[in-house]
């Protein structure tokens with residue numbers, strides 16, 4: 001099937017198998033390997049991307065469902081060499097260790113802050129409910145998002 | 155302390171990870187790379203009657219299908235540690251084949267592998283492989299596995315024991331002391347099985363280059379050199395110098411990526427068969443079925459006390475599951491990494507532990523963050539808290555009463571335990587005192603009493619842990635059954651311009667070595683961190699290494715690097731003396747230059763480096779170059795310790811446990827980067843809380859893991875956990891140059907019993923004295939009703 005979509009501001013058109021997941025499309029067809037796969041039951045959030053402005057788990061969507069859509073992946077978060085405030089905050093506050101959950105965490109954080117620019121700790125934790133991190137114990141991820149919120153609001 | 159050591163330097167590895175530019179194994183794509191899918195047993199115990207691959211072979215895209223009847227069926231992966239029976243009988247070590255041809259011993263065991271052009275084609279064809287099984291009765295519980303008539307995992311032996319083992323004082327003596335003790339506290343429970351669950355699933359690519367007759371194996375391992383050694387010398391019998399193992403970015407390990415897995419060897423073999431690169435990446439269901447699990451001890455224990463609450467004796471019997479085969483480090487976990495910690499932080503004069511390690515019809519059990527030490531700590535810290543309740547003592551008081559007095563390991567000797575080890579240095583009072591201060595203990599007790607009046611159930615739990623890290627002195631572990639040395643290699647190459655490349659055999663899969671190692675290297679040489687690069691995870695780059703686990707990277711790997719830097723400074727001084735026309739003894743090295751003492755005559759590190767590579771005006775007889783590699787074999791383990799305190803609230807209607815506060819006051823020796831140490835503690839603590847409250851691998855009667863997905867296996871999520879309050883004391887390790895003890899496992903070792911102690915404390919007035927982990931709402935609710 002032919003699909004056309006915009007990823008990180010660039011338009012792509014590809015002929016793909018209907019059963020291909022959006023994650024696979026990003027990783028295998030577009031070589032955007034920053035979107036990770038941690039599970040097969042939409043439980044870990046490592047694959048989170050933004051589709052038409054909303055965070056989605058790309059492993060649960062077929063690529064064809066994103067046809068005509070506008071996507072942002074982790075590779076599209078920085079502005080050239082200038083990291084997004086969320087990325088900066090993760091670095092500043094040690095919000096990552098092995099880095100495997102990180103792209104999903106950053107994309108989810110962006111979604112949390114888009115809907116709620118001033119989230120409480122509880123709201124942040126609630127917003128991260130769909131994302132597993134096995135390394136950080138979430139402490140510094142929550143801290144990073146709190147600081148990113150401050151940074152963006154100022 | 156220098157310019158960088160001790161500071162919260164931000165990590166240099168973060169930029170690539172944050173941009174999605176890390177290179178995890180599954181991110182690698184090679185030209186002409188084939189893909190694979192396994193055919194795995196749905197049964198825990200079965201005879202394989204037949205395997206029919208004919209139809210599958212003709213599926214589109216299929217390149218080859220292999221079963222245990224092919225040549226790879228002759229190979230098996232070895233165990234890396236030998237623990238013989240108490241009576242001298244050799245450990246029972248079954249063959250662990252890459253593909254099984256006749257007998258299935260756990261769900262998920264592989265019977266065939268399909269190699270195809272695409273992953274989808276491989277998976278489609280794998281569906282078409284027809285296997286006839288005859289299902290047999292299975293046993294998954296280690297204690298039941300030793301009952302008469304239990305189904306045998308390996309029928310060449312008369313029972314399921316892989317070995318048995320004991321440590322400590324004479325059993326009869328310990329029993330006699332318990333007989334005459336003023337008070338004896340007893341416990342029986344299961345330190346249940348959990349799944350490590352690194353978020354990156356295991357992934358391997360093997361690439362055989364026929365023209366060079368060389369292999370490259372890209373693998374998500376914590377341990378590239380050991381994998382190469384096992385793969386070459388023990389499994390496939392291929393020359394080690396023809397194999398390069400690359401393990402760059404790895405998405406977490408927690409032990410589960412230490413071991414040499416069958417899939418790694420099988421792919422390496424297949425790549426030569428088909429003359430193409432070949433990839434396999436586990437999916438999560440496969441990970442639950444095939445990654446080594448952790449813990450799984452069935453425990454029965456007694457601790458005796460005198461009338462003042464001092465421990466007089468401790469006796470424990472355990473059944474510790476090995477799983478269907480013996481994984482790389484499995485026999486060491488419930489023995490030398492477990493029994494040797496039974497002294498804890500207490501002066502217990504008599505200790506005896508007896509271990510029976512049975513095979514079970516489950517995936518293998520091996521080291522999971524802490525490995526044997528969390529199980530030891532759980533036992534000691536639960537039983538001492540239970541004893542305090544029974545004897546009407548305060549849980550902090552009973553600990554203070556029993557602590558080993560402080561010793562620095564320099565002026566005061568190390569502490570010789572009853573269970574083989576000699577602790578390096580410790581101040582166990584200090585961390586508990588600080589922990590109580592952080593908690594505000596007195597105020598808490600008042601709050602708790604008041605809360606009870608309103609029907610609110612608050613509890614506090616303590617855990618005073620110690621762990622043996624910095625693994626390990628080779629001769630010691632060799633005498634204990636290790637089939638490898640556990641030293642580390644640190645290679646420091648000074649470039650002609652004075653820039654420094656460091657090659658380490660330690661492996662980072664989240665620990666931040668690229669940053670932390672550069673911090674102390676830069677300080678030691680008095681240069682900028684930007685002038686230091688850290689390389690790891692490639693056997694062609696690094697001479698040798700034993701990888702990262704057992705909180706060993708800094709204590710052992712860091713020490714090896716320091717050794718090489720010492721050699722560089724020694725040789726550099728010779729060159730500097732020659733250039734400055736001074737005697738070597740008259741020079742001092744600081745801030746990146748050699749200075750003639752008491753003068754302003756000096757030469758920089760960069761100039762000396764250049765001279766070493768352009769040796770025109772050069773000391774006679776001295777070799778050019780500034781490049782040294784060192785092996786460091788530690789003289790002892792290191793012994794980090796600390797106090798963990800949990801405050802919980804139990805919902806009296808639902809039994810749900812809410813962790814309100816978690817306090818961790820740890821002593822990991824000197825700290826290179828406090829931000830990273832705190833991060834290690836946070837992560838470990840949450841894994842420990844996970845085991846206490848949420849996580850458990852559950853098998854049904856037939857040996858199926860019934861919660862083998864992220865929907866069913868309850869790992870902690872962000873909203874299950876509070877912020878972690880951390881602080882530390884610093885008792886340097888006396889026997890390594892950096893004075894470090896290791897921080898990777900501490901969080902996971904201390905936290906679990908603290909949480910369960912807190913739950914029991916919250917319910918104590920209802921007569922609850924013990925509760926089985928994981929402390930689910932259902933269990934709490936039941937305990938409250940009784």
Ligand code: FES
Pocket residue numbers: 036037038039040041042043044045046047048057058059060
């Ligand atoms: S890979 Fe999508 S949720 Fe786990």
Ligand code: FES
Pocket residue numbers: 095096097098099100101102132133134135136353405406664
């Ligand atoms: S940083 Fe490793 S899983 Fe989150």
